[in-house]
Amino acid sequence: MQGRKRMMRITDLHCDALFKMQRDPKLSLREADADGKLDVTLERLREGGVSAQVFAIYVPEDKPMEPQTALHQAELFWSKVLTEPGVRLIRTAADLEEAERTGALGALLSLEGVDCLREQWWSLTLLYRLGVRLLGLTWNHANWAADGAMEPRGGGLTRAGRRLVNECEKLGILLDVSHLSERGFWELKELATRxxxxSHSNAKALHSHPRNLTDDQIRALIEADGLLGLTFVPFFLAGAQPARIDDVLRHVEHICVLGGSSHLAFGSDFDGIETHVAGLAHPGEYPALAEALLKRYPESLVSGFLGGNATRFLMDNLPQR
Incomplete structure (x- = not known):
């Protein structure tokens, strides 16, 4: 069992370490510098078997909603993540293939909510050049592009949001529907050609939270050959707290019942949460999840859940070179 777990390569579709490093410039991914304030460190990523980690740019509401705030976090990605030994920037399928071949930790850059871009299209292009390959239109609330999942009016995409979808598809940026309103989800589905x-949502049928996806949305993701990253946010998993690994497994099983076993991945939201699933407090504890999964599913499926499905999705949909 232990040998099998070591062989599995894990991809995590969402963490907020950059946000914390922007708030506290003393922090880095090194364990000593993290000072217990970061869930995600290099040591924990390696201990957990993580081979690819998505680092999100998230601009909180108390920061200036301007492109330079996002660019600052992109600079932190370059100066505090990519400078670490054994870390490789992933911008293309070829980069990911090389990281897999060499055993490097693949680092991808995403943007969680476009509020700060303020329809300044040059900033989208610049962030693409700096490595952004994944983008969520909103955080929880409304912005110039769309309504978020927790915006009471439940609107969809604006005219500028529709342009944003088109611009991202032209550049080669993959669109993330976590945080998007349900109406926005369906409008994006109709508009998207890819x-x-x-990146980090769970099944609403099991726990009715606005950030979770309905069965119809999950089926639509599957039909679009998309990917669903189940998350470890405790209050997305279950009403009773503390949430446990068994609660994660319930959501895994639900996605499988809907036909999504080859479209399932994980997006932990480490460093974006203040409480954790018992036994899943940081990436170094991924082996506990792997062990629990292996008790219920064949190794081929578990390997897909932990990394194989996400790798296939990225290989197929990132720019090739």
Whole structure:
């Protein structure tokens, strides 16, 4: 069992370490510098078997909603993540293939909510050049592009949001529907010409939270050859707290019942949460999840859940070179 777990390569579709490093410039991914304030460190990523990690740019509401705030986090990605030994920037399928071949930790850059871009299209192009390959239109609330999942009016995409979808598809940026309103989800589905994904959402049928996806949305992701990253946010998993690994497994099983076993991945939201699933407090504890999965599913499926499905999705949909 232990040998099998070591062989599995894990991809995590969402963490907020950059946000924390922007708030506290002393922090880095090194364990000593993290000072217990970061869930995600290099040591924990390696201990957990993580081979690819998505680092999100998230601009909180108390920061200036201007492109330079996002660009600052992109600079932190370059100066505090990509400078670490054994870390490789993933911008293309060829980059990911090389990281897999060499055993490097693949680092991808995403943007969680476009509020700060303020329809300044040059900033989208610049972020693409800096490595952004994944993009969510909103955080929880409304912005110039769309309504978020927790915006009471439940609107969809604006005219500028529709342009944003088109611009991202032209550049080669993959669209993330986590945080997007349900109406926005369906409008994006109709507009998109390429597969899209949810980086960190769970099944609403099991726990009715606005950030979770309905069965119809999950089926639509599957039909679009997309990807669903189940998340470890405790209050997305279950009403009773603390949430446990068994709660994660319930959502895994639900996605499988809907036919999504080859479209299922994980997006932990580490460093974006203040409480954790018992036994899943940081990436170094991924082996506990792997062990629990292996008790219920064949190794071929578990390997897909932990990394294989996400790798296939990225290989197929990132720019090739």
């Amino acid at each position: 597969p899209f994904f949810a």
